[in-house]
Amino acid sequence: MSVTVDTPRVSYLTEENTIGSWLLTTDHKRIALLYFASITGFFFLGGIAAALMRINLLTPTGAIVSHEMYNRLFTMHGVVMVWFFLVPAIPVTLGNFIVPLMLGARDLAFPKLNLVSWYLFMTGGLFATYSLFAGGLDTGWTFYTPLSTDYTKGHVVAVAIGIFISGFSSIATGVNFIVSIHRLRAPGMGWYRMPLMLWSLYATSVIYVLATPVLAMTLILLGFETVFHVGIFDQRLGGDPLLFQHLFWFYSHPAVYIMILPGFGVMSEVLTTFSQKGIFGYKFIAWSSVAIAVISFFVWGHHMFVAGTSVYSAITFSLLSFMVSVPSAIKVFNWLGTLHKGYIKFDAPMLYALGFLGLFTIGGLTGLFVAALGADVHLTQTYFVVAHFHYIMVGGMVSAFFAGLHYWWPKITGRLYPEMWARAAAFLIFFGFNLTFFPQFILGYLGMPRRYAAYPPEFQVLNVLSSAGSTILAVAYLMPVFYLGYSLRHGARSPSNPWHATGLEWKTQSPPRTENFPIIPIVTEPPYNYPRPEDRTRAA
Amino acid sequence: MHFQYSSAEHQAESAMSGMWLFLAQEILFFGALVFVWVYCCYQHPAGFRLATQHANLLIGSINTAVLLTSSFTFTAGLLAIERGEPRRLIQACFATIGLGVVFLLLKGVEWFKDVGDGLVPGAHFSLTGPDSGGAQIFYVFYYVATVLHALHMIIGIGLVLWIAWRARRGDFSRAWSTPVEVVGLYWSFVDVVWLTLYPLIYLAAL
Numbered sequence: 134m135s136v137t138v139d140t141p142r143v144s145y146l147t148e149e150n151t152i153g154s155w156l157l158t159t160d161h162k163r164i165a166l167l168y169f170a171s172i173t174g175f176f177f178l179g180g181i182a183a184a185l186m187r188i189n190l191l192t193p194t195g196a197i198v199s200h201e202m203y204n205r206l207f208t209m210h211g212v213v214m215v216w217f218f219l220v221p222a223i224p225v226t227l228g229n230f231i232v233p234l235m236l237g238a239r240d241l242a243f244p245k246l247n248l249v250s251w252y253l254f255m256t257g258g259l260f261a262t263y264s265l266f267a268g269g270l271d272t273g274w275t276f277y278t279p280l281s282t283d284y285t286k287g288h289v290v291a292v293a294i295g296i297f298i299s300g301f302s303s304i305a306t307g308v309n310f311i312v313s314i315h316r317l318r319a320p321g322m323g324w325y326r327m328p329l330m331l332w333s334l335y336a337t338s339v340i341y342v343l344a345t346p347v348l349a350m351t352l353i354l355l356g357f358e359t360v361f362h363v364g365i366f367d368q369r370l371g372g373d374p375l376l377f378q379h380l381f382w383f384y385s386h387p388a389v390y391i392m393i394l395p396g397f398g399v400m401s402e403v404l405t406t407f408s409q410k411g412i413f414g415y416k417f418i419a420w421s422s423v424a425i426a427v428i429s430f431f432v433w434g435h436h437m438f439v440a441g442t443s444v445y446s447a448i449t450f451s452l453l454s455f456m457v458s459v460p461s462a463i464k465v466f467n468w469l470g471t472l473h474k475g476y477i478k479f480d481a482p483m484l485y486a487l488g489f490l491g492l493f494t495i496g497g498l499t500g501l502f503v504a505a506l507g508a509d510v511h512l513t514q515t516y517f518v519v520a521h522f523h524y525i526m527v528g529g530m531v532s533a534f535f536a537g538l539h540y541w542w543p544k545i546t547g548r549l550y551p552e553m554w555a556r557a558a559a560f561l562i563f564f565g566f567n568l569t570f571f572p573q574f575i576l577g578y579l580g581m582p583r584r585y586a587a588y589p590p591e592f593q594v595l596n597v598l599s600s601a602g603s604t605i606l607a608v609a610y611l612m613p614v615f616y617l618g619y620s621l622r623h624g625a626r627s628p629s630n631p632w633h634a635t636g637l638e639w640k641t642q643s644p645p646r647t648e649n650f651p652i653i654p655i656v657t658e659p660p661y662n663y664p665r666p667e668d669r670t671r672a673a
Numbered sequence: 674m675h676f677q678y679s680s681a682e683h684q685a686e687s688a689m690s691g692m693w694l695f696l697a698q699e700i701l702f703f704g705a706l707v708f709v710w711v712y713c714c715y716q717h718p719a720g721f722r723l724a725t726q727h728a729n730l731l732i733g734s735i736n737t738a739v740l741l742t743s744s745f746t747f748t749a750g751l752l753a754i755e756r757g758e759p760r761r762l763i764q765a766c767f768a769t770i771g772l773g774v775v776f777l778l779l780k781g782v783e784w785f786k787d788v789g790d791g792l793v794p795g796a797h798f799s800l801t802g803p804d805s806g807g808a809q810i811f812y813v814f815y816y817v818a819t820v821l822h823a824l825h826m827i828i829g830i831g832l833v834l835w836i837a838w839r840a841r842r843g844d845f846s847r848a849w850s851t852p853v854e855v856v857g858l859y860w861s862f863v864d865v866v867w868l869t870l871y872p873l874i875y876l877a878a879l
Contacts, residue, residue, distance in 0.1 A: 239677040242687045308694045316687040317677055342694055346702035353817060354709065363794040363813045364806060365709070371717060371806035380705060648676060 144547065144644040159244035160647055162545075165230035167251050172222055173614075175258060179214035180610065182206045187569075187603040193590045203586035204271035205287070211274025212265060216296050217258045219526055220388055223395035224341075225254070225306055227537045228334050230545060232310060234638035234645065235328050237319025237654045242312040250305035253298055261295025264288040273584060275385070278366035278377040282359045289359050293352040300345045300352075303391075307341030310334055319637065321656035325419070328636055328660050329412065332419040333398030336426035340387045340394075344430070348384035351377070375440060382433035390429040392526055393493075394422055396533030397464055400486055403536045404468050406634040407483035408475025411661040414467040421460030428457040438509050447506055454504035461497050465490065474666040480632070481555030485536035488563040492528025496521060499574065514584075517577025520570045528566050535562070535613065542617065543631045547644040548624030554616040561609035568602025635662050685851040692855045696862050703821075703866050710814045710873060713807075720807015723800055725878035727792060728815070732783045733875040736776050737867065743772035744864045747833065751857050757847035759840045766837035769860070773830045780823055787812075818870050825863045832856045 145162045148154070155163060186206050189195050195203065229247065233240050241247050264270070268288025272281040281289045314335050318327065354365055355377065364370025366377045397418075405412050412418060434442060434450030468490060477483070499521040502508045512518060535558075542550050572595040577583075581592050588596065630639035641650050678684040714721045750765025791799025794809040836856050839845065845853060 233677070240675070242677070243691055244675065244677075246691075304695075304698050308691055308698070311694055312687050312690045315690060316683065342698050343701050346698045347705040350702055350705035350709075353821075354706075354813075357813060357817060361795055361813075364810055365713070365813055371720070371810065373713075373716065376709065376712065380709065383705075653679075 143646060145647045146644050148647050159248050161229050161233050161241050161247060164247050164251055165226050168225040168229060171255060172218055172226055175213050175217040179210050179218055182210035184603060184607055187600040190596045191600050193588050193593055195586045200586040205269045207584055208270045208273050209265045215274050216299060219392040219530060220303060223534055224334055224337055227541060228395060231541060231638055232313060232334060234649055235331055235636060236317050237637045238317035239648050241309045242316055243309050246305050247309055250302040253302035257295045257299025261292050264291035264295060276355060278374045282366060290356045293356050297349055297352045300349050303341045303345050307338035310338040319654050319656050326656055326659055329401035329418050330398035333394045333422045336422040337391050337394045339426050340391050344384045344387040351380040378437050378440060382436045386433040387429040390425050392530050394425060396530045399533045399537035400468060400489060403482045403486040403540050404471050405661045406632045407480055408472050408477045409663050410471060410475040411663050413470030417463050418467050421463045424460040425457060432457055435504055438506060439513050451504055451506050458497060458501055465494055481552060481559050482536045482540035484556055484559035485532050488559060489529055489532040492524050492532060496524030496529055512577060514582055515577035516573040516581050516583055519583045520573035520577060523570050543627030544638055544643050546621055547627055548620045549627050550620040550624060551616050558609050558612040561605060565602050565605030565609050569599050569606050572599045635660060681849060688851050688855055692858045699862060706818055707869060713810050717807025717810060720804040721811045722878045723804045724808035724811035728875050729783050730875045732779050733871060736779050737871050739772050739776045740864050740867050743769045744861050747857055747860050751853050754845050754850040754853055759845055762840045763837050766833050769833050770830050773826055777823060777826055815874060822866055822870060829860050829863050
């Protein structure tokens with residue numbers, strides 16, 4: 134194999150290294166690294182809250198913290214993980230870094246707006262986190278009224294302001310990506326020549342732009358209600374508590390697809406590269422991302438099946454929720470088709486991606502259980518739901534995040550990570566994850582409600598299993614911090630295309646220069662233009 | 674020109690798309706409010722009618738006229754710079770700012786009167802009787818909507834001032850005036866928001 138290892142002296146990392154040059158940078162690659170640092174911090178903050186909850190659930194009466202403290206822990210876990218990790222995670226880090234490179238562009242359409250978005254994110258994030266510590270919010274991340282407006286003593290308004298501010302960073306990122314994808318494609322790159330990562334980030338951005346403002350308005354009304362007790366959401370004053378849930382889930386259900394769609398994009402890149410084969414059903418995967426984005430706006434009512442909505446509305450939302458699983462299944466089947474007869478290599482990104490396939494499929498299929506009206510009456514508000522969405526969010530999205538992080542790590546840092554350690558972490562995450570969350574399906578089916586600090590003694594075995602799994606998961610999530618950190622200084626220099634992948638990002642040096650490409654590339658072939666399996670056999 | 678664009682025209686078109694997308698976001702932002710407003714109006718028709726009767730139709734109508742005129746003056750400025758007349762653009766900017774300030778002052782007078790009349794939701798709300806609850810909800814929307822709209826106006830006035838300053842510096846010409854057009858889109862949008870709020874606040878009881 135003849136790979137020329139070019140060790141570039143000049144790159145975006147070496148250009149200028151003062152604190153000011155990083156904090157005021159408009160380079161999409163540096164902003165991505167700023168986001169990496171922030172996102173990692175929030176991930177471990179939310180993770181610590183989860184770990185404390187799992188330790189507490191070791192005994193039926195609660196092992197370490199008071200019931201009030203437990204309420205605060207799951208609220209902090211939810212708020213931090215949803216708004217300050219999952220929603221931004223892949224787009225602002227990997228997306229920020231890779232979108233212009235994939236487009237063959239020198240930067241995003243609005244570099245200054247990109248920097249502003251990071252400051253908005255940090256302002257909102259730090260403000261919300263401070264309020265969580267200072268006031269101890271205990272409403273759960275969903276802020277249901279009238280609990281949040283009339284009964285809780287936590288800092289509802291302050292946390293809402295933090296989320297409100299960081300919401301505008303999502304909107305800024307969404308606007309930036311959509312305009313960049315429309316306007317900055319390299320010559321010759323038609324829509325169907327774009328890598329599928331760009332399609333999925335485009336779909337994500339549409340949801341960012343159209344759903345986030347609804348949450349912003351909902352939080353304004355929530356704040357108003359909390360401070361003045363005016364009665365929009367208060368039944369006693371003529372208001373409607375369900376109205377809050379409608380508004381909240383009008384954002385928060387599409388937000389679920391904000392979290393998972395970028396993961397789908399990473400999957401399409403990693404699976405093709407490590408099976409050295411073109412994607413199966415390109416157009417189906419591309420348009421299923423768009424379909425998911427569209428349908429996601431019409432399923433929010435399934436969060437209120439047991440909240441007293443009319444049976445006709447429940448039936449409609451149930452059917453629509455089933456519909457959203459169709460494009461998701463199309464993707465999974467097409468990825469399997471991609472693997473078929475591929476030259477599969479089990480490098481760490483591929484292991485994470487295969488883990489995603491299994492875990493996302495379980496998460497998706499159990500989603501059908503809770504979309505069914507009859508089953509949902511039994512399963513709603515139980516650990517079954519908790520397990521279901523963790524299989525999607527953590528099993529799916531976080532695995533995809535790690536797949537993408539390892540896949541593009543050589544491009545981002547110019548270094549190769551230690552392969553064996555990375556594979557070990559991928560295995561441990563898969564194992565630890567299943568041990569943590571599979572028992573929760575059973576617990577939920579047996580009727581253990583979510584968000585309770587205590588439980589009947591007969592549930593203890595399954596809870597201990599789950600807590601044991603979470604310690605494995607915690608160790609596995611810490612491992613990349615060490616070995617990736619180690620590779621920053623001691624890793625081998627990476628060639629420009631270590632995986633023999635297609636895609637414009639691999640056609641420039643690793644790490645790229647500030648302007649990405651010395652000359653803007655011209656695209657003359659479809660994406661994923663790997664040799665066809667039959668041609669390989671003939672050649673062999 | 675930024676280095677990711679191939680031409681000034683390329684950059685200008687991208688800036689316009691960016692503003693249109695931002696406005697799409699704004700539509701969903703105010704759209705959520707209007708949706709809840711209409712929903713609550715449907716729930717409490719009598720309360721909302723009672724509240725609307727106390728809205729100041731005169732000031733509201735004058736303000737509508739003022740705001741529509743301001744969009745006209747700004748657009749006139751855009752046409753002027755496209756003909757290569759920066760002085761006319763600066764004049765148009767100051768006319769727009771003037772009308773914007775008149776709008777905010779009238780709005781301030783209206784709020785002052787509302788508060789004086791006890792039209793503040795809460796324990797001391799002045800409209801009593803069986804429809805008081807619905808009327809209070811109306812006034813929640815009234816204040817949230819008009820304050821948010823006023824904030825958009827203040828930002829808009831800042832942007833128009835910035836356009837005037839850049840025009841004075843000689844940044845704009847017949848060949849290039851993208852920021853003027855982008856700010857124009859924003860200003861007209863704020864105008865359109867008001868055209869949605871005007872019937873909801875002042876005309877619903879007629």
